Amino acid sequence: KAGVTQTPRYLIKTRGQQVTLSCSPISGHRSVSWYQQTPGQGLQFLFEYFSETQRNKGNFPGRFSGRQFSNSRSEMNVSTLELGDSALYLCASSPNRGRGGGGYTFGSGTRLTVV
Amino acid sequence: GQQVMQIPQYQHVQEGEDFTTYCNSSTTLSNIQWYKQRPGGHPVFLIQLVKSGEVKKQKRLTFQFGEAKKNSSLHITATQTTDVGTYFCAGLSSGNTGKLIFGQGTTLQVKP
Numbered sequence: 076k077a078g079v080t081q082t083p084r085y086l087i088k089t090r091g092q093q094v095t096l097s098c099s100p101i102s103g104h105r106s107v108s109w110y111q112q113t114p115g116q117g118l119q120f121l122f123e124y125f126s127e128t129q130r131n132k133g134n135f136p137g138r139f140s141g142r143q144f145s146n147s148r149s150e151m152n153v154s155t156l157e158l159g160d161s162a163l164y165l166c167a168s169s170p171n172r173g174r175g176g177g178g179y180t181f182g183s184g185t186r187l188t189v190v
Numbered sequence: 191g192q193q194v195m196q197i198p199q200y201q202h203v204q205e206g207e208d209f210t211t212y213c214n215s216s217t218t219l220s221n222i223q224w225y226k227q228r229p230g231g232h233p234v235f236l237i238q239l240v241k242s243g244e245v246k247k248q249k250r251l252t253f254q255f256g257e258a259k260k261n262s263s264l265h266i267t268a269t270q271t272t273d274v275g276t277y278f279c280a281g282l283s284s285g286n287t288g289k290l291i292f293g294q295g296t297t298l299q300v301k302p
Contacts, residue, residue: 106288108288108290110292117278117292117293117294117295118233118278118280118292118295120289120290120291120292123288123289125288130287130288130289131288131289134191165232165233167233167290172287172288173221173223173282173287173288173290174220174221174282174287177235177238178223178225178235178236178237178238179223179225179233179235179280179290180235181225181232181233181234182232183231183232184232
Protein backbone atom coordinates (compact mmCIF):
# COMPACT_ATOMS: atom_id res chain seq x y z
CA LYS A 76 0.00 0.00 0.00
CA ALA A 77 1.10 3.58 -0.59
CA GLY A 78 2.95 5.28 2.24
CA VAL A 79 2.59 8.76 3.63
CA THR A 80 3.11 11.33 0.89
CA GLN A 81 4.37 14.80 1.62
CA THR A 82 4.64 17.58 -0.93
CA PRO A 83 6.69 19.43 -1.83
CA ARG A 84 9.95 17.72 -0.86
CA TYR A 85 11.96 20.93 -0.87
CA LEU A 86 10.99 24.54 -0.54
CA ILE A 87 12.89 27.81 -0.37
CA LYS A 88 11.02 30.84 0.89
CA THR A 89 11.88 34.39 1.89
CA ARG A 90 11.37 35.82 5.35
CA GLY A 91 7.88 37.20 5.75
CA GLN A 92 6.29 34.90 3.19
CA GLN A 93 3.88 32.14 4.02
CA VAL A 94 4.00 28.49 3.07
CA THR A 95 1.59 25.56 2.86
CA LEU A 96 2.74 21.97 3.18
CA SER A 97 0.64 18.96 2.26
CA CYS A 98 0.39 15.46 3.66
CA SER A 99 -1.59 12.48 2.36
CA PRO A 100 -1.77 9.73 5.00
CA ILE A 101 -1.94 6.02 4.44
CA SER A 102 -5.35 5.03 3.18
CA GLY A 103 -7.63 4.36 6.13
CA HIS A 104 -5.52 6.31 8.63
CA ARG A 105 -7.54 9.11 10.17
CA SER A 106 -4.91 10.53 12.53
CA VAL A 107 -2.27 12.87 11.14
CA SER A 108 0.43 14.49 13.24
CA TRP A 109 2.99 17.08 12.26
CA TYR A 110 6.50 17.48 13.61
CA GLN A 111 9.29 19.97 13.11
CA GLN A 112 12.76 18.47 13.08
CA THR A 113 15.88 20.56 13.52
CA PRO A 114 19.41 19.44 14.44
CA GLY A 115 19.33 21.22 17.76
CA GLN A 116 15.76 20.53 18.89
CA GLY A 117 15.02 17.05 17.60
CA LEU A 118 11.41 16.21 16.74
CA GLN A 119 9.05 18.84 18.08
CA PHE A 120 5.33 18.11 18.11
CA LEU A 121 3.28 20.67 16.18
CA PHE A 122 -0.26 19.31 16.15
CA GLU A 123 -2.43 16.27 15.66
CA TYR A 124 -5.61 16.01 13.63
CA PHE A 125 -8.19 13.29 13.82
CA SER A 126 -11.46 13.22 11.92
CA GLU A 127 -10.95 16.77 10.66
CA THR A 128 -10.50 18.17 14.18
CA GLN A 129 -7.34 19.40 15.84
CA ARG A 130 -7.01 17.20 18.92
CA ASN A 131 -3.61 18.28 20.22
CA LYS A 132 -1.32 21.24 19.77
CA GLY A 133 2.33 21.72 20.62
CA ASN A 134 4.09 24.84 21.88
CA PHE A 135 4.41 26.73 18.64
CA PRO A 136 3.26 30.29 17.91
CA GLY A 137 -0.01 31.00 16.18
CA ARG A 138 1.84 31.47 12.88
CA PHE A 139 1.73 27.69 12.63
CA SER A 140 -1.66 26.31 11.74
CA GLY A 141 -3.13 23.32 10.06
CA ARG A 142 -6.25 21.58 8.94
CA GLN A 143 -7.50 18.19 7.90
CA PHE A 144 -9.93 17.41 5.14
CA SER A 145 -12.69 14.82 4.97
CA ASN A 146 -10.39 12.44 3.05
CA SER A 147 -7.87 12.71 5.96
CA ARG A 148 -5.36 14.68 3.89
CA SER A 149 -3.80 17.42 5.96
CA GLU A 150 -2.12 20.71 5.34
CA MET A 151 -0.03 22.88 7.59
CA ASN A 152 0.55 26.56 7.05
CA VAL A 153 3.25 28.82 8.37
CA SER A 154 2.70 32.53 7.97
CA THR A 155 5.23 35.37 8.26
CA LEU A 156 8.18 33.02 7.92
CA GLU A 157 11.24 33.54 10.07
CA LEU A 158 14.78 32.24 9.54
CA GLY A 159 14.30 29.94 12.52
CA ASP A 160 11.46 28.15 10.75
CA SER A 161 14.00 26.44 8.49
CA ALA A 162 13.59 22.77 9.26
CA LEU A 163 12.41 19.40 8.08
CA TYR A 164 8.65 19.16 8.53
CA LEU A 165 7.45 15.62 9.00
CA CYS A 166 3.96 14.29 8.80
CA ALA A 167 2.99 11.00 10.42
CA SER A 168 -0.19 9.01 10.13
CA SER A 169 -1.73 6.45 12.45
CA PRO A 170 -4.92 4.40 12.26
CA ASN A 171 -5.76 4.83 15.93
CA ARG A 172 -3.98 7.90 17.30
CA GLY A 173 -0.85 6.07 18.39
CA ARG A 174 -2.48 3.14 20.11
CA GLY A 175 -2.56 -0.40 18.83
CA GLY A 176 0.55 -2.09 17.56
CA GLY A 177 1.52 -0.25 14.45
CA GLY A 178 2.96 3.04 15.63
CA TYR A 179 3.17 6.03 13.36
CA THR A 180 4.19 5.99 9.71
CA PHE A 181 6.21 9.00 8.67
CA GLY A 182 6.45 10.66 5.31
CA SER A 183 9.78 11.68 3.82
CA GLY A 184 9.23 15.25 4.95
CA THR A 185 9.36 18.70 3.43
CA ARG A 186 12.69 20.47 3.77
CA LEU A 187 11.89 24.16 4.23
CA THR A 188 14.65 26.75 3.93
CA VAL A 189 13.89 30.35 4.82
CA VAL A 190 16.31 32.93 3.45
CA GLY B 191 3.93 19.68 29.90
CA GLN B 192 5.01 16.17 29.10
CA GLN B 193 8.74 15.75 28.49
CA VAL B 194 10.74 12.79 27.29
CA MET B 195 14.47 12.79 27.98
CA GLN B 196 16.85 10.47 26.19
CA ILE B 197 20.52 9.74 26.85
CA PRO B 198 23.16 9.65 25.64
CA GLN B 199 22.91 12.11 22.79
CA TYR B 200 25.73 10.43 20.85
CA GLN B 201 27.45 7.08 21.06
CA HIS B 202 30.43 5.86 19.08
CA VAL B 203 31.13 2.14 19.30
CA GLN B 204 33.41 -0.36 17.63
CA GLU B 205 31.58 -2.89 15.51
CA GLY B 206 30.70 -5.85 17.69
CA GLU B 207 30.31 -3.82 20.89
CA ASP B 208 26.97 -3.41 22.61
CA PHE B 209 24.94 -0.21 22.72
CA THR B 210 22.20 1.05 25.04
CA THR B 211 20.04 4.17 24.97
CA TYR B 212 17.79 5.23 27.84
CA CYS B 213 14.55 7.13 27.85
CA ASN B 214 12.77 8.83 30.75
CA SER B 215 9.35 10.48 30.77
CA SER B 216 8.12 13.15 33.16
CA THR B 217 4.66 11.54 33.12
CA THR B 218 3.26 8.02 33.15
CA LEU B 219 2.90 6.65 29.66
CA SER B 220 0.21 4.50 28.10
CA ASN B 221 2.80 3.20 25.68
CA ILE B 222 6.29 3.91 24.48
CA GLN B 223 7.43 3.56 20.91
CA TRP B 224 10.87 3.34 19.37
CA TYR B 225 11.91 4.66 15.99
CA LYS B 226 15.08 4.59 13.92
CA GLN B 227 16.10 7.33 11.54
CA ARG B 228 18.91 6.68 9.10
CA PRO B 229 20.99 9.68 7.96
CA GLY B 230 18.98 11.65 5.43
CA GLY B 231 15.88 9.58 6.09
CA HIS B 232 12.74 9.77 8.14
CA PRO B 233 11.85 8.00 11.39
CA VAL B 234 10.78 4.39 10.94
CA PHE B 235 8.72 2.62 13.57
CA LEU B 236 10.51 -0.24 15.33
CA ILE B 237 8.29 -1.36 18.18
CA GLN B 238 5.70 -0.41 20.76
CA LEU B 239 5.68 -1.39 24.45
CA VAL B 240 2.47 -1.19 26.42
CA LYS B 241 2.67 -3.25 29.60
CA SER B 242 4.55 -2.40 32.78
CA GLY B 243 7.87 -4.28 32.84
CA GLU B 244 7.45 -5.49 29.27
CA VAL B 245 10.49 -6.79 27.40
CA LYS B 246 10.49 -7.38 23.65
CA LYS B 247 13.22 -8.60 21.36
CA GLN B 248 13.85 -8.11 17.68
CA LYS B 249 16.91 -10.12 16.71
CA ARG B 250 19.82 -8.25 18.34
CA LEU B 251 17.58 -5.46 19.71
CA THR B 252 16.04 -5.69 23.18
CA PHE B 253 13.44 -3.17 24.33
CA GLN B 254 12.30 -2.72 27.93
CA PHE B 255 9.50 -0.72 29.51
CA GLY B 256 9.90 0.21 33.15
CA GLU B 257 7.66 -0.99 35.94
CA ALA B 258 6.33 2.52 36.53
CA LYS B 259 5.77 3.04 32.78
CA LYS B 260 7.94 6.14 32.83
CA ASN B 261 11.20 4.83 31.46
CA SER B 262 12.44 2.58 28.72
CA SER B 263 15.63 1.32 27.15
CA LEU B 264 16.87 -0.08 23.87
CA HIS B 265 19.87 -2.40 23.90
CA ILE B 266 21.66 -3.57 20.78
CA THR B 267 23.93 -6.58 21.11
CA ALA B 268 27.02 -6.87 18.90
CA THR B 269 26.44 -3.76 16.82
CA GLN B 270 26.86 -3.81 13.07
CA THR B 271 27.47 -0.97 10.63
CA THR B 272 23.85 -1.31 9.50
CA ASP B 273 22.79 -0.17 12.99
CA VAL B 274 24.06 3.35 12.30
CA GLY B 275 21.40 6.01 12.73
CA THR B 276 19.47 7.95 15.33
CA TYR B 277 17.22 6.04 17.71
CA PHE B 278 14.24 7.87 19.15
CA CYS B 279 11.93 6.90 21.91
CA ALA B 280 8.47 8.44 21.84
CA GLY B 281 5.91 8.39 24.61
CA LEU B 282 2.15 8.50 24.44
CA SER B 283 0.84 10.02 27.64
CA SER B 284 -1.72 7.98 29.55
CA GLY B 285 -3.88 11.07 29.80
CA ASN B 286 -3.72 12.27 26.23
CA THR B 287 -4.29 10.03 23.27
CA GLY B 288 -2.68 11.13 20.07
CA LYS B 289 0.10 13.38 21.39
CA LEU B 290 3.27 11.39 20.80
CA ILE B 291 6.25 13.18 22.34
CA PHE B 292 9.72 12.27 21.13
CA GLY B 293 12.96 12.16 23.04
CA GLN B 294 15.93 14.01 21.59
CA GLY B 295 17.33 10.82 20.11
CA THR B 296 20.61 8.96 20.42
CA THR B 297 22.85 9.00 17.37
CA LEU B 298 24.82 5.80 17.00
CA GLN B 299 28.04 5.63 15.02
CA VAL B 300 29.62 2.24 14.45
CA LYS B 301 33.27 1.96 13.49
CA PRO B 302 34.05 -1.09 11.33
